[in-house]
Amino acid sequence: MERCLITGAAGGIGTRLRRLLRGVYPHLRLSDRVPPPDLAADEEFVAADLADAAAVERAVAGMQGIIHLGGLSTECPWEEILPANIIGTYNLFEAARRAGVERVVFASSNHVVGFYPRRRRISAEAIPRPDSRYGVSKAFGEALGAFYADKFGLGVLAIRIGNVADAPVDERRLSIWVKPEDLVQLLRIGLEHPDLHFEVVYGVSANARGWWDNETAFRLGYRPTGEAENLSAAALAAQAKLPPDPIGDRLQGGSFCSLEFTGDPERIKA
Numbered sequence: 001m002e003r004c005l006i007t008g009a010a011g012g013i014g015t016r017l018r019r020l021l022r023g024v025y026p027h028l029r030l031s032d033r034v035p036p037p038d039l040a041a042d043e044e045f046v047a048a049d050l051a052d053a054a055a056v057e058r059a060v061a062g063m064q065g066i067i068h069l070g071g072l073s074t075e076c077p078w079e080e081i082l083p084a085n086i087i088g089t090y091n092l093f094e095a096a097r098r099a100g101v102e103r104v105v106f107a108s109s110n111h112v113v114g115f116y117p118r119r120r121r122i123s124a125e126a127i128p129r130p131d132s133r134y135g136v137s138k139a140f141g142e143a144l145g146a147f148y149a150d151k152f153g154l155g156v157l158a159i160r161i162g163n164v165a166d167a168p169v170d171e172r173r174l175s176i177w178v179k180p181e182d183l184v185q186l187l188r189i190g191l192e193h194p195d196l197h198f199e200v201v202y203g204v205s206a207n208a209r210g211w212w213d214n215e216t217a218f219r220l221g222y223r224p225t226g227e228a229e230n231l232s233a234a235a236l237a238a239q240a241k242l243p244p245d246p247i248g249d250r251l252q253g254g255s256f257c258s259l260e261f262t263g264d265p266e267r268i269k270a
């Protein structure tokens with residue numbers, strides 16, 4: 001794997017990856033709607049709005065692998081999710097197919113399964129229970145990944161990312177935190193594992209309070225080194241200052257579940 005594109009390169013994870021992947025792939029191309037403010041002279045940047053198929057095609061041209069981070073990363077109105085995350089992710093996979101790209105790593109999200117109760121341990125085979133339009137868009141991206149793998153032979157890894165940060169910031173994040181270096185391990189598995197067709201894994205470190213059975217990731221060679229529990233004091237202190245959330249505190253997606261909620265809490269529990 002020599003020529004890789006990162007979409008969403010100006011965002012939070014992209015900014016970390018530019019540092020963590022430096023020297024790993026000889027030709028790393030960055031794309032986003034806007035250039036990273038600290039773009040270095042030796043970094044290649046191609047501007048592209050994901051909703052613009054021709055622009056995406058230009059960004060993807062000549063690449064062997066893609067880390068697709070671009071798009072809206074939180075709950076938004078449908079009118080905004082549709083172009084960025086639905087049409088944008090379609091444009092990305094379609095450009096990848098046309099350009100003969102070998103691998104796509106898709107940044108999916110824990111919000112695909114946000115309505116599962118926290119006490120339930122789920123694997124990557126859990127059917128989607130999205131907690132937001134954002135989560136629905138990520139489930140769509142996972143489905144596109146399976147489709148492009150089965151129909152057109154692309155190798156695809158969808159990573160249901162928990163929360164990438166230097167440290168977990170509240171109780172929920174003690175379960176879903178992923179150390180940036182652990183995420184890099186997964187991204188590299190997605191780009192480099194010799195035998196990858198389509199898989200879904202959880203982007204989570206080795207957290208004692210974890211909710212997810214990440215067997216698929218371990219089978220592919222993932223050996224996480226982060227453990228949120230070692231950083232729990234600050235997270236629990238921060239949690240103690242938060243108001244209770246009767247819906248979100250019981251569910252994996254947290255506040256994404258309680259946002260706009262008019263459902264029946266009893267039926268979700270079941």
Ligand SMILES: NC(=O)c1ccc[n+]([C@@H]2O[C@H](COP(=O)([O-])OP(=O)(O)OC[C@H]3O[C@@H](n4cnc5c(N)ncnc54)[C@H](O)[C@@H]3O)[C@@H](O)[C@H]2O)c1
Nearest residue numbers: 008010011012013033049050069070071073107161163164
């Ligand atoms: N940060 C996390 O902990 C986390 C957790 C789960 C999933 N994810 C996913 O990982 C990816 C990266 O997350 P992040 O935290 O860096 O998000 P971010 O919001 O910081 O970055 C996303 C980037 O995508 C770009 N973008 C948005 N719409 C676009 C469009 N229409 N065309 C081109 N570029 C567009 C933005 O300019 C931004 O730079 C996202 O897809 C997010 O959903 C992140």
